[in-house]
Amino acid sequence: MDDLSPAMDLPAQLLILLREQPQGFSEFELIQQLKRRHCTHIPNLPLTDKLVLFRTHFLLFNALYQLRDQLWQDAGGHLHITALCIQLHPYDAGTCALVEEDPLRAYYLDLSNLRDTDEPAVERLLASFWTRMQGGEDKRAALELFELDRLAQPLDMHIIKQRYRQLVSQHHPDRGGSTQRLQSINLALEILQRYYR
Incomplete structure (x- = not known):
């Protein structure tokens, strides 16, 4: 090495x-x-x-x-x-x-x-992250965001990625969507990838 x-x-x-x-x-x-x-x-x-x-x-x-x-x-x-x-x-x-x-x-x-993020801002970022992840509800929250929590058929990565593409298309800032919403969609995909490989 x-x-x-x-x-x-x-x-x-x-x-x-x-x-x-x-x-x-x-x-x-x-x-x-x-x-x-x-x-x-x-x-x-x-x-x-x-x-x-x-x-x-x-x-x-x-x-x-x-x-x-x-x-x-x-x-x-x-x-x-x-x-x-x-x-x-x-x-x-x-x-x-x-x-x-x-x-x-x-x-x-x-x-x-990078320059403008100080220690209190890092504390707020971490607190926000752990609040979202607390209690092992990350999978449920991600499925709800993707509106797949009540799906009748078995769920797999193909269905999740198909829904991801639809949501990205709907919520992209270039199409009047919100950057914050798009970040949530990307985070939800990361979470679901842990459960559905």
Whole structure:
């Protein structure tokens, strides 16, 4: 396992790691791999401090979205980006067109969100996340959001992804929808992917 060249930017370093491990990484595994390879682009500090955790997460996702854009431009692959699975796939123009609508991309590519997020803001983000996830109701809430909680037929990922595409089409900000609603739809898909593989 070689160190990553400090002369390379973070997206280039991530591309090397993702090509080495086709099954992908969780966000945590990818951060640990970068630290083991002596990457100088993320803080080499314990992730126990919430602000350090947020900044590390933000820098990683900023670089991942840059890499995804670069891969699309070069038709060099498709980068699946969630906290649970970061994986490089072969280029597929149809899939890329759908994922390109991801509102999180704008958030992570705007460095003012990194600069302007202080410790109290991180506390609010974490409190909001845990409130939504509390009590193991994440699956039920995601199914309700997708309006699949009363479906008569057996549920599988094909049906979930079909409904996801419909909701993205309906609620995209370019079509008068809300960015916040679209973020909720993307989060619900991540949750349901944990239960329906």
